[in-house]
Amino acid sequence: MFNSCKLPLSFNPQDLKRDLDLINPADWVAHFNTGYYEGEWSGVALRSVGGVATQLYPDPNNDGPIADTAILARCPNLQRVLATFECTVRSARLLKLTPGSRIKEHRDYNLGFDDGEIRLHVPIVTNAGVDFFLDGRRVELNEGECWYLDFNLPHAVENRGLTDRIHLVIDCVVNDWIRELLPATPNVTEQAPSHPTKEPSSPSELERFGQFVLREMSLHQKLREIRDQRTFATLCVELGAEHGFGFSDADVEEAILTARQEWFTRWVE
Amino acid sequence: MIDLAQLDGWIPVRLYWRDGQPIVDWCYFGQQRFTDPLFNQTIEQRLRLPGNLLFRHQTPIEILGDLRETQHGLAPSGFIFHMSRCGSTLVSQILAALPSAIVISEAPPIDSILRANLRDPTVTDDQRVEWLRWMLSALARPQSREEKHFFVKFDAWNTRGVPLVRRAFPDVPWIFIYRDPVEVLVSQLDQRGAHMVPGVIDPSVFGMDLNTAISVTPEEYCARVLASILEAALKHHQGGMLLNYTQLPEIIWSSVLEFFRVVHTEAEAEAMHHVAGRNAKNPVLSFESDSDQKRREATAAVKKAADEWLYPLYEELEIQRAKSQAEPVEA
Numbered sequence: 001m002f003n004s005c006k007l008p009l010s011f012n013p014q015d016l017k018r019d020l021d022l023i024n025p026a027d028w029v030a031h032f033n034t035g036y037y038e039g040e041w042s043g044v045a046l047r048s049v050g051g052v053a054t055q056l057y058p059d060p061n062n063d064g065p066i067a068d069t070a071i072l073a074r075c076p077n078l079q080r081v082l083a084t085f086e087c088t089v090r091s092a093r094l095l096k097l098t099p100g101s102r103i104k105e106h107r108d109y110n111l112g113f114d115d116g117e118i119r120l121h122v123p124i125v126t127n128a129g130v131d132f133f134l135d136g137r138r139v140e141l142n143e144g145e146c147w148y149l150d151f152n153l154p155h156a157v158e159n160r161g162l163t164d165r166i167h168l169v170i171d172c173v174v175n176d177w178i179r180e181l182l183p184a185t186p187n188v189t190e191q192a193p194s195h196p197t198k199e200p201s202s203p204s205e206l207e208r209f210g211q212f213v214l215r216e217m218s219l220h221q222k223l224r225e226i227r228d229q230r231t232f233a234t235l236c237v238e239l240g241a242e243h244g245f246g247f248s249d250a251d252v253e254e255a256i257l258t259a260r261q262e263w264f265t266r267w268v269e
Numbered sequence: 270m271i272d273l274a275q276l277d278g279w280i281p282v283r284l285y286w287r288d289g290q291p292i293v294d295w296c297y298f299g300q301q302r303f304t305d306p307l308f309n310q311t312i313e314q315r316l317r318l319p320g321n322l323l324f325r326h327q328t329p330i331e332i333l334g335d336l337r338e339t340q341h342g343l344a345p346s347g348f349i350f351h352m353s354r355c356g357s358t359l360v361s362q363i364l365a366a367l368p369s370a371i372v373i374s375e376a377p378p379i380d381s382i383l384r385a386n387l388r389d390p391t392v393t394d395d396q397r398v399e400w401l402r403w404m405l406s407a408l409a410r411p412q413s414r415e416e417k418h419f420f421v422k423f424d425a426w427n428t429r430g431v432p433l434v435r436r437a438f439p440d441v442p443w444i445f446i447y448r449d450p451v452e453v454l455v456s457q458l459d460q461r462g463a464h465m466v467p468g469v470i471d472p473s474v475f476g477m478d479l480n481t482a483i484s485v486t487p488e489e490y491c492a493r494v495l496a497s498i499l500e501a502a503l504k505h506h507q508g509g510m511l512l513n514y515t516q517l518p519e520i521i522w523s524s525v526l527e528f529f530r531v532v533h534t535e536a537e538a539e540a541m542h543h544v545a546g547r548n549a550k551n552p553v554l555s556f557e558s559d560s561d562q563k564r565r566e567a568t569a570a571v572k573k574a575a576d577e578w579l580y581p582l583y584e585e586l587e588i589q590r591a592k593s594q595a596e597p598v599e600a
Contacts, residue, residue, distance in 0.1 A: 210324050212324060213324050214275065217275065226318065244533060266285070
């Protein structure tokens with residue numbers, strides 16, 4: 001699977017900015033994960049569990065019904081945007097990062113395509129000084145665009161500009177409508193490589209494959225007793241391709257080296 | 270959320286913190302048993318398989334609690350505390366010769382829990398008690414009906430954690446093994462254990478501040494570390510059995526097995542005796558008391574440090590041991 005993808009949906013940023021003006025400065029709640037960022041990072045919930053506008057994250061203890069908040073009720077353009085999504089939207093928020101602020105590199109969980117729930121970003125306000133990095137690569141997200149990004153991967157944002165960066169962030173349950181918007185996964189038999197070493201490098205694909213192996217006991221069984229590193233790498237690439245994960249032998253060997261190093265330096269914090 | 274069945278055959282090998290939360294690092298073990306002198310040695314062997322190295326479950330610590338509910342491990346049969354370099358490995362290796370025993374020796378995830386409150390001051394004693402029970406249960410899941418006994422040998426500095434361990438497991442018999450301080454010091458200075466390098470373990474664990482730790486001589490640092498262990502043993506030994514290195518290995522047959530309520534066959538007794546004949550850490554060599562040799566190697570600095578920091582504590586321990594061995598040991 002891929003790290004990022006711009007969906008064939010676009011929205012009028014001017015309309016959305018008009019709605020932003022209808023939101024009170026006092027409605028913006030500072031983000032709960034204060035260890036993660038420097039500066040000001042705040043949000044407003046548009047759809048949340050219980051329809052609570054200050055609820056910026058799913059409360060693990062509260063599985064109540066998801067509802068629109070009072071703030072969304074005042075914003076017709078944002079409502080229209082959400083209505084465009086023909087899938088279950090489990091949460092919708094506006095997230096604001098002020099000039100000079102940054103969110104440190106981190107990963108989220110259970111937000112990759114394979115997890116069945118994805119996070120989409122619609123930039124409403126942004127500027128040329130905003131740097132968004134996903135898995136070490138800069139991705140430019142422009143106003144009005146709609147992006148799928150794999151937040152299971154390490155990501156970071158810095159607003160080096162002079163104005164706020166405000167995104168509409170939507171968590172959606174994957175369904176056929178979503179699947180149709182994203183590029184098709186490579187057809188298995190056509191893509192099966194005859195020369196495993198020609199697979200493009202993708203460390204994140206390998207990582208995803210690793211998560212998959214941990215869930216599939218039969219796969220784990222095939223791989224766990226192999227002693228020889230080369231044989232192991234080749235089999236990983238083969239089994240990976242069979243299940244739609246594209247990575248190279250070199251990725252596997254690199255991952256082994258890194259894992260070994262991490263194990264030996266685990267005393268150092 | 271992980272399906273607990275996915276953890277069948279997996280062992281927790283490390284506890285670490287990520288974003289302020291304790292996370293368990295798991296390694297696939299299959300049918301392997303812990304027969305090496307130290308936990309880490311077995312883990313390192315497992316991690317030589319690339320699949321085991323790369324594919325490791327990482328779970329929040331709470332999963333151990335869930336696991337304990339559905340798959341309770343063996344209740345511990347006995348705990349071994351010690352001052353290091355004093356024959357404790359011999360004891361654990363003898364027990365490991367029993368096919369009916371699971372023996373976990375100096376496992377880092379256990380140490381991490383005992384010292385979790387230093388890592389995160391908000392961790393309460395209650396929390397550590399609970400985590401300890403969870404972790405030991407996870408490590409003690411039997412692979413066969415044959416496995417009935419479960420022994421844990423703690424790291425030397427965990428002696429300071431005896432009260433907490435006893436709170437978590439009030440009915441488990443435990444022993445504390447110690448040895449003549451000069452002999453231990455010589456062994457440590459010869460081949461330093463990690464905890465003897467100032468700063469590897471927070472010196473406050475041993476009652477020292479960082480400044481002191483980095484300014485004293487190696488002999489003094491080692492002596493002070495050992496002193497803090499002996500002090501803890503003296504303070505908390507009631508209810509446990511004190512053992513001097515000089516009593517090994519005979520006391521294992523005459524007292525320890527019974528104290529730990531070990532049930533074994535004739536053949537198993539032979540296997541245990543066989544191990545007793547080998548050098549515990551280096552099974553290729555045979556076990557021989559090397560007290561004389563160690564004493565000969567002792568420098569003036571070693572003797573001075575031992576006199577200043579250790580002998581008074583050692584002598585007091587000997588008095589306590591004599592007292593308790595004059596009366597029947599309470600099981």
